[in-house]
Amino acid sequence: MHIVIDGYNYIHRINGSAVAVGASMDLLRRDFLEKCARYKKIRSARITVVFDAYDSFSAGRHSENYRGIDVIYSKEDETADDVIIGWIRKRPASLIVVSSDRAIIDEAKSRGVSFLTPVKFAEMLTFPAYGPDEEEDYPDNARRKKGNPRKLPKKVRKAVKGIDKL
Numbered sequence: 001m002h003i004v005i006d007g008y009n010y011i012h013r014i015n016g017s018a019v020a021v022g023a024s025m026d027l028l029r030r031d032f033l034e035k036c037a038r039y040k041k042i043r044s045a046r047i048t049v050v051f052d053a054y055d056s057f058s059a060g061r062h063s064e065n066y067r068g069i070d071v072i073y074s075k076e077d078e079t080a081d082d083v084i085i086g087w088i089r090k091r092p093a094s095l096i097v098v099s100s101d102r103a104i105i106d107e108a109k110s111r112g113v114s115f116l117t118p119v120k121f122a123e124m125l126t127f128p129a130y131g132p133d134e135e136e137d138y139p140d141n142a143r144r145k146k147g148n149p150r151k152l153p154k155k156v157r158k159a160v161k162g163i164d165k166l
Contacts (some may be wrong), residue, residue: 001045004087005121006080006099007032007051007071013118035125037067047071050080088113120156130155 011028029051036047053062053073062073062084074083081101088097088107097108097115110116116124152160 001094001096002046002048002092003098004084004098004117005036005047005049006084006097006104007049008080009099009101010118010121014122020042032084033066033069036069038124040068046070050083052080053078105160120159 008028011025011032014032015023015028031032033049036049039045040047047068048070050072051074053075059076061078064071072083074080081099081104084097084099084104086108087095088104088111091111091113095113097104097113098121099105099115100117105115107113151157
């Protein structure tokens with residue numbers, strides 16, 4: 001599983017009030033990357049966060065690794081949307097895109113790539129599902145889930161159908 005996140009789109013959707021007040025974008029970015037690193041520690045997923053560097057003077061893309069998270073800054077005259085849409089067009093089998101940008105969602109839908117909204121992904125970061133290592137933490141009387149573990153929950157399937165109708 002490879003999760004690709006539109007970084008500033010996520011930050012503006014989740015921390016919109018903090019951005020409006022004038023909070024440091026660097027602090028918000030680091031806080032978000034910390035949450036992603038904690039999620040990666042629990043769930044074994046490759047996570048790439050793409051940030052816009054649209055007004056920068058960088059001729060090429062700049063990338064770094066932050067605690068196991070791949071962080072990519074787009075090059076001059078390129079947006080994070082352009083980078084993510086390029087990956088969607090390559091259509092890796094296990095790609096999941098996190099964005100609320102209509103262009104990215106439309107491209108993901110047309111190519112059959114899974115996507116999440118930033119709000120849904122924020123819930124996943126806050127309450128990650130238990131991985132195989134945490135099964136021992138269940139109490140003995142806890143009810144085990146039944147059914148296909150790869151099938152999305154009914155609420156998520158219903159939400160995807162609703163988005164498809166748009």
